[in-house]
Amino acid sequence: MTHSLLLEVKYIPSNLTYKIRKEVLWPHIKNNKFSIPIDTQKDTFHLGAYINNNIVSIGTFVKEKNKEFNTNKQYRLRAMATDFKFKQMGYGKKLFSHAINILKNKQIELLWCDARLEAIPFYKKLHMKSLNTIYNIKNIGPHQTMYIHI
Numbered sequence: 001m002t003h004s005l006l007l008e009v010k011y012i013p014s015n016l017t018y019k020i021r022k023e024v025l026w027p028h029i030k031n032n033k034f035s036i037p038i039d040t041q042k043d044t045f046h047l048g049a050y051i052n053n054n055i056v057s058i059g060t061f062v063k064e065k066n067k068e069f070n071t072n073k074q075y076r077l078r079a080m081a082t083d084f085k086f087k088q089m090g091y092g093k094k095l096f097s098h099a100i101n102i103l104k105n106k107q108i109e110l111l112w113c114d115a116r117l118e119a120i121p122f123y124k125k126l127h128m129k130s131l132n133t134i135y136n137i138k139n140i141g142p143h144q145t146m147y148i149h150i
Contacts, residue, residue, distance in 0.1 A: 007091060009098040012048035014039035017058040017079060024081035028139045038062045038078065045102070049082075049095040057082040057091040061099055066112050068131060069147065075103055077113035096126050103150050112147040120144060 018034035026034060038044050043063035048055040059080040066074060077099070082092045103111060114137065115123050120130065128146040137143050 006052065007094055008050045009047055009095050010050065012046050012055070012058075014044075014046050014060070016048055016055060017046055017060060020055065020058045020081050020083055021079055024084060025079055026140075036060075036078065038064070047095050047099055047102075049091045051086070051091070055083075056086040057095045059092075059095050059099060061103070061111075066145070066147075068145065069110050069112065071109045073107060073109040075106075075108050075111050077111055080113070080119075092122065093126060100148075100150060108150055110147055110149055112145060114143045115146045116140065117142045117144065120146065 014035060017039075021034040022029065022032075039046070039060065041062065045061050047059050047061070049057035057080075060078040062076045062078055064074065064076040065072065066076065080092065080096070100111070113123070113128075115128075115130070117134070123146045124130075126148070128148045131145040131147075134142050134144050
């Protein structure tokens with residue numbers, strides 16, 4: 001008998017993002033400080049995709065304006081990642097779709113992020129577009145700003 005994996009996306013506190021942030025996004029951090037200042041801002045929310053009570057994908061969504069875009073109703077996606085063992089299985093896509101629905105309900109018009117170059121194909125599959133400039137983020141590497149109108 002095969003067990004289907006039950007995927008559930010839900011709000012989580014920021015500290016539940018730290019394990020995946022550490023393993024996938026920020027292995028260069030050695031002091032175990034995986035929080036970021038925006039984690040506790042009033043309009044910030046964190047999502048976790050769970051399979052059988054284990055978080056396999058995370059995302060942090062922050063009310064932050066990028067001057068490149070001509071709308072005030074913006075959110076920024078920060079620190080989105082999926083556990084290495086669960087990549088390419090659609091869990092990040094489900095988490096992203098869930099976030100888009102939350103942002104629609106908040107009447108947000110645009111979601112943007114600083115995407116690592118290797119993540120761009122993932123975001124393009126989610127219909128995000130990119131700005132032309134490629135820039136470097138210290139200790140992490142080249143990035144490009146991506147966005148989607150909601």
